[in-house]
Amino acid sequence: MLELTPALITLMAFAAVGGLVFVGGQYLTREIRVQQRIAAPLRAREPTSRSLEGFDSFVKTHFDEKRFGLGGPARAKLRLQLFRAGFFHPHAINYYIFWRLFVVIALPVIAYLMAAVFMSDHSQLFKFGLVAFSTFLAVLGPDAYISRRQGKQVQEYALTFPDLLDLMVVCVDAGLGLEASLDRISSEMSKKSRALGMNLTLLGAETRAGRNTIDALSSFSDRLGLDESRSFIATLRQSVELGSDVGDALRVFSEEMREKRLLRAEERANQLPVKMVIPLGTCIFPVVLMVVMLPTVARLMSFMR
Numbered sequence: 001m002l003e004l005t006p007a008l009i010t011l012m013a014f015a016a017v018g019g020l021v022f023v024g025g026q027y028l029t030r031e032i033r034v035q036q037r038i039a040a041p042l043r044a045r046e047p048t049s050r051s052l053e054g055f056d057s058f059v060k061t062h063f064d065e066k067r068f069g070l071g072g073p074a075r076a077k078l079r080l081q082l083f084r085a086g087f088f089h090p091h092a093i094n095y096y097i098f099w100r101l102f103v104v105i106a107l108p109v110i111a112y113l114m115a116a117v118f119m120s121d122h123s124q125l126f127k128f129g130l131v132a133f134s135t136f137l138a139v140l141g142p143d144a145y146i147s148r149r150q151g152k153q154v155q156e157y158a159l160t161f162p163d164l165l166d167l168m169v170v171c172v173d174a175g176l177g178l179e180a181s182l183d184r185i186s187s188e189m190s191k192k193s194r195a196l197g198m199n200l201t202l203l204g205a206e207t208r209a210g211r212n213t214i215d216a217l218s219s220f221s222d223r224l225g226l227d228e229s230r231s232f233i234a235t236l237r238q239s240v241e242l243g244s245d246v247g248d249a250l251r252v253f254s255e256e257m258r259e260k261r262l263l264r265a266e267e268r269a270n271q272l273p274v275k276m277v278i279p280l281g282t283c284i285f286p287v288v289l290m291v292v293m294l295p296t297v298a299r300l301m302s303f304m305r
Contacts, residue, residue, distance in 0.1 A: 056091065063094045063101075083223045085149035086195045088202070100142045107138040150225065153195055157226045160193040162261050164200075165232070165254035172247040178236070179207050199223050214240060228257060 075093065082092045089095060111134035115127040167188060171181035183204045190197020199220055206216040214237050221229040232253060239249040 059094045059098050060091050063098045080222060081146055081150070083199075084153060084225045085146045086153050088195075088198045096142070103141060104135070104138045107141075108135045110134070154225055156193055157196060157224050158228065158264070159261065160189065160196055161226065161228055161232075162254060162257040163192060164189055164196065165250060165257055169247065169250045169254055172250060178240075178246060179204075179213055182207075196224075228260070 078093055078096070082096060087095075108131050111131050112127070115122070115130050119127065119130075164185065167185040168181050171184055172178070176184060182200060186197055186200035186204055189200055202223070203216050203220045206219065207213055214233070217233045217236060221233045235249050235253050236246065238244075239246045
């Protein structure tokens with residue numbers, strides 16, 4: 001076993017570096033494709049069968065959601081969760097299934113190899129517990145990651161949504177309609193928030209496909225998962241149905257959103273002194289106490305001697 005230790009360490013290091021390079025390459029490729037879609041949403045694209053090459057084709061072919069029983073409401077719910085987490089790839093569900101299976105298989109195997117190589121002196125029960133714990137993390141890890149991404153996206157939307165309303169007010173006052181305003185500000189908002197820009201691009205694609213504007217805005221609000229967006233859609237619906245001025249409604253709602261953002265910033269600022277107590281008490285206060293008491297302790301020890 002000791003003779004195989006260097007080979008296993010080398011193999012694990014090579015696998016870790018290869019995995020990091022692969023994940024980084026996939027992330028950069030996805031970012032480039034998203035930026036190309038945002039920059040030219042109306043540009044004619046090649047058929048998807050040509051663009052699906054290599055790993056994309058493999059994932060789409062062998063990890064179809066229908067093979068794993070994801071159909072109907074379950075597929076729609078998972079797709080909405082991925083949208084809220086910021087994954088807008090057309091085959092995001094296939095990638096989710098692939099990475100989930102990969103983590104469930106790879107993490108227990110890595111834990112077993114580490115236990116066999118570095119923890120050979122421990123009991124079999126400890127090794128079994130380590131593998132079981134790694135399996136538990138592999139099963140719950142993807143869902144926890146998606147939930148964390150959703151929370152971060154909601155915070156990002158809450159910060160950038162007032163800017164979206166301000167741009168809409170400017171466009172409506174300039175004479176543009178509601179659909180034209182949303183299509184005009186999508187490229188501008190993508191510079192500030194990529195996820196919000198992608199949601200606006202999808203909104204424009206739905207309206208161009210013939211869907212009702214209010215229904216498309218409702219889907220847009222569901223993808224964001226933000227309470228302010230639901231109130232915004234309700235305000236627009238009432239303005240359209242009652243025939244009132246959309247610009248006035250947007251202006252009032254924009255002022256309320258800016259006030260909410262200011263109150264949210266003040267709330268975080270007020271929470272800062274309470275949050276600083278823990279690092280002060282654990283890191284700074286012991287050092288200060290040691291600096292103050294060290295001369296006294298040294299004199300006391302010399303006196304006792």
